[in-house]
Amino acid sequence: MAIRYPNGRSYVGREPNKKPNRQKELTYSNRGMTLEEDLNETNLYYLEKAIAVIHKKPTPVQIVQVDYPKRSAAVIKEAYFKQASTTDYNGVYRGRYIDFEAKETKNKTSFPLSNFHAHQIEHMRQVLKQDGIAFVILRFSLTDEIYLLDALHLLYFYNQKDETRKSIRKSDIEKIGHSIKIGYHPRIDYLHIVDAVYFSDKL
Amino acid sequence: MAIRYPNGRSYVGREPNKKPNRQKELTYSNRGMTLEEDLNETNLYYLEKAIAVIHKKPTPVQIVQVDYPKRSAAVIKEAYFKQASTTDYNGVYRGRYIDFEAKETKNKTSFPLSNFHAHQIEHMRQVLKQDGIAFVILRFSLTDEIYLLDALHLLYFYNQKDETRKSIRKSDIEKIGHSIKIGYHPRIDYLHIVDAVYFSDKL
Numbered sequence: 001m002a003i004r005y006p007n008g009r010s011y012v013g014r015e016p017n018k019k020p021n022r023q024k025e026l027t028y029s030n031r032g033m034t035l036e037e038d039l040n041e042t043n044l045y046y047l048e049k050a051i052a053v054i055h056k057k058p059t060p061v062q063i064v065q066v067d068y069p070k071r072s073a074a075v076i077k078e079a080y081f082k083q084a085s086t087t088d089y090n091g092v093y094r095g096r097y098i099d100f101e102a103k104e105t106k107n108k109t110s111f112p113l114s115n116f117h118a119h120q121i122e123h124m125r126q127v128l129k130q131d132g133i134a135f136v137i138l139r140f141s142l143t144d145e146i147y148l149l150d151a152l153h154l155l156y157f158y159n160q161k162d163e164t165r166k167s168i169r170k171s172d173i174e175k176i177g178h179s180i181k182i183g184y185h186p187r188i189d190y191l192h193i194v195d196a197v198y199f200s201d202k203l
Numbered sequence: 204m205a206i207r208y209p210n211g212r213s214y215v216g217r218e219p220n221k222k223p224n225r226q227k228e229l230t231y232s233n234r235g236m237t238l239e240e241d242l243n244e245t246n247l248y249y250l251e252k253a254i255a256v257i258h259k260k261p262t263p264v265q266i267v268q269v270d271y272p273k274r275s276a277a278v279i280k281e282a283y284f285k286q287a288s289t290t291d292y293n294g295v296y297r298g299r300y301i302d303f304e305a306k307e308t309k310n311k312t313s314f315p316l317s318n319f320h321a322h323q324i325e326h327m328r329q330v331l332k333q334d335g336i337a338f339v340i341l342r343f344s345l346t347d348e349i350y351l352l353d354a355l356h357l358l359y360f361y362n363q364k365d366e367t368r369k370s371i372r373k374s375d376i377e378k379i380g381h382s383i384k385i386g387y388h389p390r391i392d393y394l395h396i397v398d399a400v401y402f403s404d405k406l
Contacts, residue, residue: 047329050329050332052333053326053329053330053332053333053335055288055289057260057261058260058261058262058263058264058285058287059261059264059266060261061261061262061264061266061279061282063262063264073283073284074283074284075281075282075283076264076279076281076282076283076284077280077281078278078279078280079264079278079279079282080276080277080278080279081276081277081279082261084261085258086258090293090294091293091300092300092302092330092333092334092335093333094333094334095299095300095333095334095335096298096299096300097294097295097298097299097300097301098300099295123256126250126253126256127256127295129253129256130255130256130295130296130297130298131295131297131298132256132295132298
């Protein structure tokens with residue numbers, strides 16, 4: 001029951017959402033958008049502007065049982081998630097093959113290597129061997145900082161993975177990665193960085 | 204009930220599967236392998252030999268309900284097939300982006316354009332604009348003939364699609380497409396054709 005106060009208005013607590021709103025204007029962290037949603041929006045922007053053709057791959061699913069009801073769509077009644085054998089995003093930009101994985105962490109000072117599966121690491125190694133462009137997009141979600149890190153560097157750190165090396169220090173990512181500014185439209189303009197890192201000799 | 208004949212053996216009809224077996228040795232059509240299985244085998248061959256990194260994309264599925272039973276894997280209990288917004292296969296070969304769709308028909312003299320969705324056609328157009336390599340692999344399953352047809356040619360025929368144009372004549376495919384020989388390992392060596400069609404000036 002709402003308590004009525006002398007001014008005749010119900011008590012609704014403090015002015016709703018004031019603080020979150022103010023923060024919303026300052027950073028992106030409270031928008032409730034995931035890295036995946038931001039990248040999908042960005043890729044759609046690239047597609048519509050004919051800048052690049054980059055899509056997220058569908059989630060791999062092992063389908064076990066499908067029902068075919070009369071006069072309606074087939075329904076998958078039993079299926080299981082499969083581990084992906086590749087990274088999540090790929091496509092073509094300026095004639096080159098682009099391939100990347102996007103991950104976020106709530107850690108403040110390092111990025112855990114456990115975010116990457118051996119299959120994905122192996123896939124990136126294979127792509128580099130075919131002269132494709134491969135990288136990861138890393139987001140520190142608490143501070144909403146985003147970096148592009150070339151797959152070669154990721155492979156370097158991953159190969160050291162053992163009892164002592166379980167993550168990449170943020171200070172290392174700041175040094176050898178490339179900060180991606182968060183924008184409005186597109187939200188994560190990573191191709192701006194790709195231009196500088198992979199096409200600068202061709203400009 | 205099996206009828207026993209004077210020689211004491213049950214009648215089992217004519218010598219089982221004699222004719223199909225003979226055909227099996229002559230052509231691939233009775234192996235029971237689909238075009239998709241053959242291409243997956245081929246792509247695995249390319250991957251293992253470090254020739255190219257080309258994967259089939261997972262089937263896109265809209266997941267509605269997932270159960271998380273204790274101590275076992277998550278089970279998808281309700282999901283629906285979604286229409287793909289891209290072609291099925293893509294990857295990287297010799298630094299270039301490769302993108303294709305594979306389709307088969309039981310028609311003998313033409314390839315129905317209804318095999319291709321508007322989304323896929325639009326995707327191929329976008330890939331060509333980014334200087335990617337895009338084509339279709341077409342199989343006439345009754346004769347087990349396979350052709351590579353550049354996406355530009357497919358777009359040309361698709362743009363004519365109307366009341367009169369519903370398919371591509373096989374004679375046209377023979378003229379402007381490129382026949383792919385069926386082999387043992389890999390089964391459909393389409394990169395051999397890609398070399399000739401897209402890289403010949405670079406050789």
